[in-house]
Amino acid sequence: MLTPKACLCSKKEYSVEPISGKKFIELFQPSSLDMPSDIENTLKNIIDILKKDSPDLGIPINISYRKIKSIRSYHNVVGPMMSTQSRYTAFDYAVSQHLIPLLNGYGSQFGKRLENLEKELPDDMEKSRKYLNKLINYGNQNMFNYGISL
Structure with a gap:
């Protein structure tokens, strides 16, 4: 049984002050x-694969400027916090949260588009690759109907 004298925790006092809304927004702005050139090239290639207008690849997917801006913002705000991991970690999270949910289509041709996208993703983008692989596998098992229900 521990007595109060045996407690190893310190009783430091912490000053807790509210953060203004303006300061809070600045922290996440x-x-x-701009992104590093290798990540920028990967984003460009992803967008090109998704928007390529070819009957061999099924219906194209256009990514809005707002979505691209969200990915860039996410990468630049969260990236420094994740710098101990792969340099693609923040970008991986951004793609898995902002782009993968947009991937809805049908037909084996659309499956080819997704396979092309999977080949383009660097190995370090484990989260996006995992979700995309699930999407492809479930779609292949579901009469080539690809959509997020993961």
């Missing part, structure tokens, strides 16, 4: 929308 990206200072820039």
Whole structure:
């Protein structure tokens, strides 16, 4: 049984002050929308694969400027916090949260589009690759009907 004298925890006092709304927004506001060139090229290639207008790849998917801006913002705000992991970690989370849910289509041709996308993703983008692989596998088992229900 521990007595109060045996307690190893310190009783430091912490000053808790509210953060203003303006300061809170500043903390999560990206200072820039620029990304490193390798990540920028990966984003460009992903967008090109998704929007390519070809009957061999099924229906194209257009990514809005707002969605691209959200991905860039996410990467630039969260990226420094995840720098101990892969340099693609923040971008991986952004793609898995902002782009993968947009991937809805049908037909084996659309499946080819998704397979092309999977080949484009770097190995470090484990989360996006995992969700995309599930999407492809479930779609192949569901008469080539691809959509997020993961």
